[in-house]
């Protein structure tokens with residue numbers, strides 16, 4: 001539990017330190033992105049523990065956060081043929097391949113497509129990418 005709380009505090013501290021040099025609108029945007037992380041950690045051990053287990057100690061971000069920061073540009077619009085989150089039909093065959101295949105696509109990319117390794121998020125840990133994949137799959141079933 002203390003490790004979990006520490007992770008959450010670290011996220012908030014990192015965010016507020018980072019926000020110092022930003023404009024108000026950038027700061028508001030980041031705070032809006034960060035807020036759900038704090039809330040999910042407050043709500044109970046289960047959701048917070050899940051998030052803490054899924055991310056590296058250096059940069060704990062939830063799947064939703066990683067998705068919003070690194071995946072949404074393509075996966076909310078379908079840019080370049082990306083399967084849209086929420087498009088059950090587009091995801092059904094992909095989900096049928098199993099989590100390991102999707103994790104591998106998330107981390108390594110899909111050769112010859114716009115899906116580059118980690119969606120281009122080179123500071124995302126493998127675990128953060130896995131969490132983002134989980135978030136996308138849950139939203140697309």
Ligand code: HEC
Pocket residue numbers: 066067070071072073074075079080081082083094101102103105106110113114115116118119120121124129132133
């Ligand atoms: C620049 C656009 C772009 C970004 C950013 C992007 N993707 Fe993708 N993604 C794609 C495209 C295009 C495909 C479809 C590839 C194909 O044809 O199978 C795809 C497919 C996928 C698939 C399914 C792969 C499979 O094996 O069926 C997963 C999982 C995925 N992306 C995860 C992510 C995650 C996680 C992120 C963020 C960390 C991300 N993507 C960011 C373009 C993007």
